[in-house]
């Protein structure tokens with residue numbers, strides 16, 4: 101193609117060189133240029149393979165480092181996952197169980213996070229497996245942590261509720277074990293001391309010397325503190341919430357007022373014989389959802405007389421002065 105060509109000039113009778121046409125010239129230049137470009141490309145990539153550029157070296161080093169960090173991340177995730185399993189087991193089998201809460205259903209615990217869009221981006225990577233695996237596990241852990249957190253919030257709420265319920269529920273004898281008392285009438289049917297007829301007795305009667313302190317059996321609010329016209333005499337009724345009320349009847353004196361907040365062990369009044377009574381005694385009654393229940397089932401806290409007086413004095417110390425205004429007046 102590039103060889104020189106000659107012809108015989110009939111006029112001069114000499115060999116003369118054939119000159120290429122302009123079109124041929126363009127074609128030669130084009131082909132030459134194309135060859136040069138191909139050569140440059142081949143040289144560049146072949147050269148880089150043998151002698152990488154400084155930037156390529158940095159990328160390669162970073163790549164190796166990233167791979168080892170991913171491997172480390174994987175083993176750390178394994179540890180976090182095992183902590184989460186432990187936390188889940190303790191939550192379901194202990195925290196929730198102790199508060200009678202059902203375990204979190206496995207369908208909720210195993211619910212997905214829906215990171216499909218990001219996963220799609222990761223799948224487009226040259227080697228998606230490693231990054232995708234870590235990413236999906238982190239999503240999974242994050243989801244489990246959120247569910248665990250919600251469950252613990254429920255547990256805390258239930259525990260506070262239970263704590264409040266335990267403080268309010270009537271659970272001690274209204275008369276200290278140190279005081280001389282005796283049971284004169286149990287809960288249930290008995291012969292009425294006035295009429296002799298068999299009637300239901302909705303509480304228990306505890307007889308003792310007049311003037312003994314009568315203590316509140318659980319925290320609550322005073323519902324009534326007045327003379328009862330139906331035979332109970334001077335009485336205090338305390339609303340403990342959660343459907344519970346307690347009645348302390350036939351009192352000599354009343355030390356609390358309607359609407360007053362009272363604590364377990366606090367003195368409500370003194371033992372007396374007001375109303376329909378044959379002698380000094382306390383009629384103690386507990387109602388749940390307005391139905392009388394046997395108070396004996398509510399003496400959970402079998403306190404010694406020392407423990408009882410400690411509870412009673414604490415309830416009195418924490419109590420606001422009965423009539424602070426009158427005390428400050430001269």
Ligand SMILES: [Zn+2]
Pocket residue numbers: 285301303304305382383384
């Ligand atoms: Zn009674």
